[in-house]
Amino acid sequence: MIDSVAIGFAKGLLPKKGRRRPRVLARPGNAGIYHVVSRTCGQEFLLGAVEKERMRDLIRRVAAFCGVELLTYCLLDNHFHLLVEVPGEVGELSDEELIRRAGFLYGGKARPGQPLTLSMVEGALAEGGATRAYMRDLLMRRMGNLPMFVKVLKQRFSIGYNRLNERKGTLWEGPFRSVLVENSREALALVGAYIDLNAVRAGIVEDPKDYRFCGYGEALGKGKLDDYALLKRLAELGFGVEGGTGEMEGESGETREGKLPRGKVEAAGRLYRLLMFEEATDGSASTKGRVLPKAAFWRVDAEGGGLTRGQLLRCRIRYMTEGAVIGSRAFVEDWFSQVRATFGRRLTGARQMKGGDFGELCALRDLRFSPKIVTGKV
Numbered sequence: 001m002i003d004s005v006a007i008g009f010a011k012g013l014l015p016k017k018g019r020r021r022p023r024v025l026a027r028p029g030n031a032g033i034y035h036v037v038s039r040t041c042g043q044e045f046l047l048g049a050v051e052k053e054r055m056r057d058l059i060r061r062v063a064a065f066c067g068v069e070l071l072t073y074c075l076l077d078n079h080f081h082l083l084v085e086v087p088g089e090v091g092e093l094s095d096e097e098l099i100r101r102a103g104f105l106y107g108g109k110a111r112p113g114q115p116l117t118l119s120m121v122e123g124a125l126a127e128g129g130a131t132r133a134y135m136r137d138l139l140m141r142r143m144g145n146l147p148m149f150v151k152v153l154k155q156r157f158s159i160g161y162n163r164l165n166e167r168k169g170t171l172w173e174g175p176f177r178s179v180l181v182e183n184s185r186e187a188l189a190l191v192g193a194y195i196d197l198n199a200v201r202a203g204i205v206e207d208p209k210d211y212r213f214c215g216y217g218e219a220l221g222k223g224k225l226d227d228y229a230l231l232k233r234l235a236e237l238g239f240g241v242e243g244g245t246g247e248m249e250g251e252s253g254e255t256r257e258g259k260l261p262r263g264k265v266e267a268a269g270r271l272y273r274l275l276m277f278e279e280a281t282d283g284s285a286s287t288k289g290r291v292l293p294k295a296a297f298w299r300v301d302a303e304g305g306g307l308t309r310g311q312l313l314r315c316r317i318r319y320m321t322e323g324a325v326i327g328s329r330a331f332v333e334d335w336f337s338q339v340r341a342t343f344g345r346r347l348t349g350a351r352q353m354k355g356g357d358f359g360e361l362c363a364l365r366d367l368r369f370s371p372k373i374v375t376g377k378v
Contacts, residue, residue, distance in 0.1 A: 024180045024324045024364070025146065027090045027338065031338065033071070033183055034146055035191050037321050038154065038176040045077035048173070051161065052213045055080065058157055061104040066142060066149045070190070072215030072230040074198040078327065081195045082254040083181070083188075083215075090144035095125045095132075098139050105156070111352045180335065182327025185239040186359055190309070192230045194320050197313050208276060216272075223275050226265050231272060240267035279311035307356030319353055323363035326353075332362045 026032025040046045047055065052075040059082065064069045069085040086359050093101075106118045124135035142148045151341055160172040193217075199211035211217040219228035226232070234240070241264065307315070325332050329350040336349020343349075350362035 006163060022339075023147065023178060023339070024335070024344070026086075026088065026180060027335070029370055031088045031183075032146070032246040033083065033085045033181045033188070034117055035179045035181055035195065035320060035326075036084060036146075036150060036176055037079060037178075038077035038150065039173045041170050042244060043078045043173065045372045046161070047075060047077050047080075054160065054194045054219075055157055056213065058160075059153060062149060062153045062156065064104040065101045066152070067101070067144050068146075068149050070215075070229060071233060072114060072192050072195055072228075074195050074211075074214040076198060076202060076204075076213075081198060082148070083195055084146075085183075086146045087144045090140065093140070093143075095136075098136065099125065101143070102139060105152075123242065146178065147149070150178075177321050179323050180327075183233075183237075184327060184332040185234055187327045187331075188230065189234055189239055189272060189275060190313075190325065190358070190361065192234075192265060193272065193313055194317060195231040197276055201314060203318070225269050228269075231268050233273065235264045235268040240264070240269070261316045275309060276313060278308060309357045312356040312358070318367045319358075319363045319365075322367060323353070323365050325349075325364035328360060332364055336364065 014123065056073070057074055059070060059073060062068075063084065065152060067087055067090055071083040073083065074081045093179050098133045099118070102121045103118055105118050106121060118290075121135060121139070124131045126132075142152060154176070161171055162168060179191075181191050194215040198207045198213050199205050199214060199217075200208055205211045208214055209220045212221050215230060219231070220226050319326060325335050332350035336343070340346075349364055351364065351366035352358075352378060353361050353363050354367075
């Protein structure tokens, strides 16, 4: 699926300076998982601990309102990463469900920049007729939609941030970036670990469990790894089970109602942690496990080899933010088949991800792999 700007670009209807790369979205009617990245204006360090707490709370409230599932996240001083699943179809929601969801965003007193309140939603829906239809349309257009989810999130946070800091103007730098990720254990594990390791690559901590503003660190800090959405998804996909597939029973041999067997989640958690630390560095004490030094990269490159997954995760991997689509060859080709006409003479969509042990993962964009780009702090 591509938006109207992309269609205009394909038909040559837009002036050159008005063109932009189309945002990649899942097939219409299909759920899509996205890695979302957005940076502060000028990449200023505007997000302290208090702001990150507020941002984390707001992310969950906006996600609950929009019907989006937050799998994992990482909040840093000048940008944030989200891994979210957007439903393919919202369906016909009852007035009661709309009111419940509206409560996540519009409960409490009206604030500057937020003219809509929960009582206004309830009143409009109760009035019926054109007023009810208008309110339902207003709310429904904000649900099950990735661009709208990010727009609401960033706008709401900006209004609150500027009010508290007596600041004016934009807070965020340009449009957000997003990459469509296949719902597979290989793709989700790699992208999820890359997100959870952001604070490690930035040199803030040496272990992601010690950073409370990422999904992994928050879950461990609360002692609720079983409730960590990404880990539950990986367990459902067989991540951590011998051979990558099969069943694993809980301690009692039965599945707990509404939950995966404990043993299956724990197995996924062990493998996920090993992935984040597997052969992370070349043993150089100066790196403290945070980043891969350029000397190590050149040595591996000279030997004709590629980086291990652990080493890759200590690098800035451009595929994660600019690859457009990440997954198996079949997944990338399936998306490409929908929009082949917009790519001119290009016959295939999937490009094998280069530079290290990406397994069989492919991306839509064929990116340069350079130590100047992928190594060092983020």
